[in-house]
Amino acid sequence: MNLVGAINNALHIALDTDPTAILLGEDVGFGGVFRAAVDLQEKFGKSRVFNTPLCEQGIAGFAVGLASEGSTAIAEIQFADYIFPAFDQIVNEAAKYRFRSGGQFDCGKLTIRTPYGAVGHGGLYHSQSPEAYFTHTPGLRVIVPRSPYQAKGLLLSSIRCPDPVIFFEPKALYRASKELVPVSDYEISLFNADVVMEGSDITVIGYGAQLGVLEKACKKAREELNISTEIIDLRSLLPWDKETVCKSVMKTGRCVISHEAPLTSGFGAELAASIQKECFLSLEAPIERVCGYDTPFPLSHEKFYVPDYLKCFAAIRRCIQF
Amino acid sequence: MSRFAPLLRTSWRLARSCGRASRSFASSPDIAVHPNIGRFSSELDLQFISRFDEPFLTFRVMDENGNILDPSLEPDVSKEKCQRMYKTMVELNVTDSILYQAQRQGRLSFYMTNYGEEATHIGSAAALEDEDVVFGQYREAGVLLWRGYSMQEMCDQCVGNRDDSNKGRMMPVHYGSKRHNFHTISSPLATQLPQAAGAAYAMKLQGRQACVVCYFGDGAASEGDFHGALNFASTLDCPVIFFCRNNGYAISTPIREQYRGDGIAVRGVSYNIRTARCDGNDVWAVHKIMDEARKIAISQKVPVLIEAMTYRGGNHSTSDDASRYRGNDEVSSWKLSNNPLARMRMFMEKKNWWDDQQETALRESARTAIVQVCNFSFSLLLSLLLFFPPPLHHKVPASLKEQEETLLEHLKEFGSHYPTVN
Numbered sequence: 001m002n003l004v005g006a007i008n009n010a011l012h013i014a015l016d017t018d019p020t021a022i023l024l025g026e027d028v029g030f031g032g033v034f035r036a037a038v039d040l041q042e043k044f045g046k047s048r049v050f051n052t053p054l055c056e057q058g059i060a061g062f063a064v065g066l067a068s069e070g071s072t073a074i075a076e077i078q079f080a081d082y083i084f085p086a087f088d089q090i091v092n093e094a095a096k097y098r099f100r101s102g103g104q105f106d107c108g109k110l111t112i113r114t115p116y117g118a119v120g121h122g123g124l125y126h127s128q129s130p131e132a133y134f135t136h137t138p139g140l141r142v143i144v145p146r147s148p149y150q151a152k153g154l155l156l157s158s159i160r161c162p163d164p165v166i167f168f169e170p171k172a173l174y175r176a177s178k179e180l181v182p183v184s185d186y187e188i189s190l191f192n193a194d195v196v197m198e199g200s201d202i203t204v205i206g207y208g209a210q211l212g213v214l215e216k217a218c219k220k221a222r223e224e225l226n227i228s229t230e231i232i233d234l235r236s237l238l239p240w241d242k243e244t245v246c247k248s249v250m251k252t253g254r255c256v257i258s259h260e261a262p263l264t265s266g267f268g269a270e271l272a273a274s275i276q277k278e279c280f281l282s283l284e285a286p287i288e289r290v291c292g293y294d295t296p297f298p299l300s301h302e303k304f305y306v307p308d309y310l311k312c313f314a315a316i317r318r319c320i321q322f
Numbered sequence: 323m324s325r326f327a328p329l330l331r332t333s334w335r336l337a338r339s340c341g342r343a344s345r346s347f348a349s350s351p352d353i354a355v356h357p358n359i360g361r362f363s364s365e366l367d368l369q370f371i372s373r374f375d376e377p378f379l380t381f382r383v384m385d386e387n388g389n390i391l392d393p394s395l396e397p398d399v400s401k402e403k404c405q406r407m408y409k410t411m412v413e414l415n416v417t418d419s420i421l422y423q424a425q426r427q428g429r430l431s432f433y434m435t436n437y438g439e440e441a442t443h444i445g446s447a448a449a450l451e452d453e454d455v456v457f458g459q460y461r462e463a464g465v466l467l468w469r470g471y472s473m474q475e476m477c478d479q480c481v482g483n484r485d486d487s488n489k490g491r492m493m494p495v496h497y498g499s500k501r502h503n504f505h506t507i508s509s510p511l512a513t514q515l516p517q518a519a520g521a522a523y524a525m526k527l528q529g530r531q532a533c534v535v536c537y538f539g540d541g542a543a544s545e546g547d548f549h550g551a552l553n554f555a556s557t558l559d560c561p562v563i564f565f566c567r568n569n570g571y572a573i574s575t576p577i578r579e580q581y582r583g584d585g586i587a588v589r590g591v592s593y594n595i596r597t598a599r600c601d602g603n604d605v606w607a608v609h610k611i612m613d614e615a616r617k618i619a620i621s622q623k624v625p626v627l628i629e630a631m632t633y634r635g636g637n638h639s640t641s642d643d644a645s646r647y648r649g650n651d652e653v654s655s656w657k658l659s660n661n662p663l664a665r666m667r668m669f670m671e672k673k674n675w676w677d678d679q680q681e682t683a684l685r686e687s688a689r690t691a692i693v694q695v696c697n698f699s700f701s702l703l704l705s706l707l708l709f710f711p712p713p714l715h716h717k718v719p720a721s722l723k724e725q726e727e728t729l730l731e732h733l734k735e736f737g738s739h740y741p742t743v744n
Contacts, residue, residue: 022527047527053557058516058550062558065520068505069455070528073520085546092510093517101498101506102489191719239719 001181004174006148007036007113010155011074013185015044018072020109021159023049025059025076033078034115034174060086060112064094067107067164074159080116080168081128094164095139108162113155115171116144117209117260118306123299129208129261129292134166135238135270141165141190142238144208147173148181153188154235161190170209177212193241195248199230202254202319205245205271207234210258210307217312227320237267245271246278253284254319258307263291285322288315378587378599380631383606386659388668390606397606399448401675407448407468407605408666408676409684411440414464415663416688417473418636420696421480425494425640429700430480432494436463438603438635441662442567444468445608446535446630449616453532455521456504457514460495461567461634462537469502473692477699484702512542515551515564519625522555522562526623533619534562535612541572543586552593555625563615564590564627567602569634574647590627602630603662606669633660704743 001009015021023040029051031038041049052059056077063075077083083090090112098106118127134142141163145151151169158165170177196211197218206214211233218229230248234240249255255275257268268289275287290307298305383395390396397404418435425433436443443464450456456465463476475487479497482490488498488506498506505521508514518536525532542548543566555562566586570577583589590597596618600607608630615626633656637644644653670676733740 020524020528022524050558053550053553055546055550055553057546058554061513061516061547061550062520062523062554065517065522066524067520068517069521069524071524088510089513089516089547093508093513096508097506100488100491100496100508101500102487102491104487104498104500105505191717239721242721 001148001178002175003145003148003151003170003177004034004036006152006181007155007169008038008040009181009183010152010159011037011040012043014072014074014156014159015040015048017185018159020070021048021072021074022066023074023076024052024063026052026054026078028052028076032076034171036113036169036174037076056082056084056086057089060089061093063110063112064089064097064107064164067110068097068105070109072109072159073107073111075110075112077112077114079126080114080130081125083112083114083130086112087133090134090140090164090166091137095137097139097164099139106162107164110164111155111159111161111167112165113167113169115174116168117170117172118297118302119172120302121299122297122302124296127297127302129168129259131166131168131237131259132261132265132267135267137238139164140238141236142168143190143236144168144170145235146170146208146211146233147177148179150188150194150233150235152181153186154190156185157187157190160187165190168208172209173212188235190236191239191241192235193244194233194235195230195244196233197229197231199228199252201228201252202256202316203230203232203245203248203252204312204316205232205234205255205257206259207237210260213307213309214258214312216309217316220309220313221316221320225317225320227316229316240271242274242278246275249275249279250282253282254322255279255283256288256290256312256315256319258290258312258315260292260306262294263289264294266291285319288319290315373584374588377584378597378629381598381600381607381611382604383610384604384665384669386665388665388670388672390669395606395610397609399609401673403448404670404675407444408663408670410464410467411444411605411663411666412684413473413688413692414440414443414467416685417463417467417476417692420689420692421477421494422636422640424480424696430494432640433480434461434495434639435636436461438633438656438662439567439569440464441605441608441666442565442602442630442632445605446565446612449609449612450535451532452503453530454503454616455525455532455534456502457518457521457534457536458497458504458507459511459514459538459542459567460507460509461539463495463497465537466497466499466502466504469499469504471497471499471502471504472695474695474698475499477692477696478702481699481702482704483699484704485699490704512538512545512547512551514538515542515547516554518562518564519551519555519558519560522560522619522625523558526559526561531620533616534560535565536562537565537567539572540566540568540570540577540580540586541575543589544572544580549589552590552595552625552627556593556595559623560625561619561623562625563612563619564595564625565612566627566629567632568629569602569632571634571638571644571648573638573642574644576648585629585631587627587629590629595625595627597627597629599629599631602632603660603665605662605666632662635661704741
C-alpha cells in the first residue's frame with residue numbers, strides 16, 4: 001500500500017467506526033486532488049463527506065464549530081502552503097478553545113490534514129513545510145508521518161485524540177513510499193518518537209519525508225566511513241519526545257537534525273536548544289542542523305535548496321570528525 | 323429562469339424590499355452559457371449597477387413612544403414574560419453601570435457596557451429555546467442573563483477569580499457557559515461566524531431540533547470570516563441565525579467608513595440567505611424577527627441573516643473615549659428619543675403593567691444585588707491549581723509538567739512578589 005492509499009484506508013476506518021465523523025475540504029467530494037478521499041463520498045454519503053467553498057479560514061472555522069458541538073471533524077487543506085488564511089482559526093481558536101473556556105468547551109475532535117513539502121517542481125507555493133508556525137502554538141498537536149504504515153496508525157490516533165491535531169502529510173511520498181500496511185484498525189501513540197535504527201556513534205533526528213533522506217545518508221556513512229548511526233523519527237513535533245531523543249544523544253554524544261523547512265526558527269532550533277541543555281556534558285561536537293536555506297522555496301534551484309542526503313552525509317561526517 | 327428569481331426566493335415577508343423592479347431588461351430568450359453554471363437571461367442594455375433600486379426596509383413593531391404601529395403586530399406575550407424581559411434589560415443596565423465604575427476605581431482590568439443595545443439582547447434571547455446554541459461576539463451579556471447566567475457568575479468572570487467558569491483565562495466580559503449553551507467569547511472578531519455554521523451543521527446531522535445563533539457587529543462583518551461563514555452556511559444548508567448588531571460604530575470607525583453598500587443585510591441576499599432588517603431598539607421587532615428566523619432555520623435547515631439597527635450608547639470599552647470621535651449631541655439625542663429601555667417601559671405603562679414605584683424598586687434591588695455579588699467576587703482569590711495542570715491538552719505533556727515544576731520551584735524563593743493564591 002502506498003502512503004496516499006494508507007491515508008485513504010485510515011479515513012475509511014475513521015468514518016466507519018465513528019458515525020459522527022465528517023470529512024470536508026476543497027474537492028474532497030470527488031476524492032481529493034491527491035485522491036486521499038477516493039470512494040469516501042460514495043460510501044458515507046454527501047452529508048458526511050463533502051466539498052466546501054474555496055476558503056481555508058472557512059474550512060478551519062467550520063471544522064472547529066463541528067468539533068465544538070460533538071462531531072469528529074476531519075478537514076483537508078489542499079496544500080500546506082495554503083493554510084495561512086486558516087492560521088487565525090487554528091492558532092487563536094482551535095488551539096485555545098479548551099484553555100480559554102476553562103475546559104467547558106473544546107474542539108479536540110478536530111484534525112486538519114494537509115500535504116506538505118518538496119516534490120521536485122512545486123516552487124514557492126506547492127513545497128512549503130510550515131510546521132514550526134504551529135509547533136509554537138500551545139494547545140495543538142503537530143504530527144508528521146514518514147511512511148504508509150506510520151501514516152495510517154498516526155492518522156487514526158490523531159482523529160481519535162481529544163486534542164486538535166495538525167497532520168502534515170509528506171506529499172512527495174504519497175505514491176513513492178510503499179510498504180505492507182495491515183487493513184485492520186490500529187493506532188500509533190502520539191507521544192513517542194520512534195528509534196528507526198539503533199546505533200552508537202551519532203544520533204540523527206528528523207520527521208516525515210526527511211526520514212528517507214536521512215536513512216540514505218546514514219547508509220552512505222556506514223558503508224564509506226563505518227559510522228554507526230542511530231536514527232530517530234520524531235513523529236510528533238508537539239509535544240515531542242524529549243526523553244527518547246536525549247537518551248540517544250547522551251549515548252552517542254553527537255547529533256544531526258534535519259528538516260526541509262528553513263533553518264532559522266525551524267523546529268530544529270527547539271531540538272538543538274533542548275538537547276544542549278539536557279545533554280551538555282555528553283556532547284562531543286556541536287549539534288548540526290541540515291535544513292532548507294533562509295529563502296523562499298525556489299523552483300529551478302530546488303535541488304540546491306533541499307537538505308538532500310549528501311548534505312546530511314557531509315554534516316554527519318563533520319560532526320564525527322569534529 | 324428570470325434573473326429576479328434568486329432574489330425573490332430569498333426574500334420573506336418581513337423584507338420584501340429587495341429587487342430591481344424599476345429596471346427594464348430585455349426579453350430575449352435565455353441562453354446557455356456554461357453547462358455547469360446554467361442559463362442566463364440576455365440583456366441588450368448594458369448597465370453597471372452598484373445597488374438595488376429600493377433599499378432594504380426596516381421592520382418595526384413599536385414606535386419611539388411605545389405605541390404598537392399596527393394591531394396585527396401586537397406582541398403575543400404575557401404580562402409576566404414582558405415584565406421579565408424588562409427586568410432583565412434593567413438588570414443589565416444596572417450591572418453595566420456598577421461594573422463600569424468598578425473598572426474606573428481600578429477594581430476590574432477592563433469592561434464593556436451594553437448601553438443602547440439591551441433590546442437586541444433580550445428581544446432575541448427571549449425568542450430562543452434553551453437548547454439553541456449561542457456564539458457571541460462580546461457585547462451580548464443580556465442574552466446570558468436571560469438564559470439564567472447569574473450576576474455572580476458574571477462578576478466572577480470579570481474578576482477572573484477561582485470561581486470563574488473560564489478559570490481566570492479570559493479578559494472581563496468574555497463570558498462562556500456550557501450550562502447555558504453559550505460558547506466562550508473569543509477576542510478576535512468574526513471567528514465565531516464560521517464556527518457557528520459548523521456547529522449548526524453538526525447539530526443538523528445529530529437531529530437536534532435546535533439552531534445556532536451567532537451575534538456579531540457591523541465592523542466584524544468586514545472580516546473574511548464573515549464572508550466565508552455566510553457562504554458555507556448557505557452552500558451547506560446550516561440552521562444558523564446570523565444576528566448583526568449594527569450599532570453604527572466599530573470602536574471609532576463609523577459605518578460610512580466601514581462599508582458603502584446597503585448595510586449588512588444586502589450581503590445576505592448575495593449569498594442566497596433569507597435576510598431581514600429590523601429596528602434594533604424596538605424589543606418587539608427584534609423578538610418577532612428572531613421568532614420567525616428560528617422557525618425558518620429549524621424547519622427548513624437553512625441559515626438566516628438578521629440586521630438589527632441599533633446604537634452603541636457607551637464607549638466601545640473602558641479603554642475608549644468616544645467623545646473624541648462623536649458629539650455629545652448625538653448621544654444625548656439617542657438617549658432622549660430612542661432608548662430601548664424607555665420604549666419598552668412606555669409600552670408597559672400604557673398597558674398598566676408597570677409604574678414608577680416598580681421602576682424604583684427594581685433599580686434599587688438590582689443595584690443592591692450587583693454590589694453585593696461584586697464584593698464577594700473581589701474577595702475570592704486566584705487558584706494556582708487552576709493554572710497547572712491546565713486543561714490545555716487532553717493529557718498534560720511532559721514538557722509542561724517540567725515547566726510547572728520550574729514555576730513552583732521559582733515561587734518557593736520569590737513567591738512573595740506574586741499575586742496571592744489559594
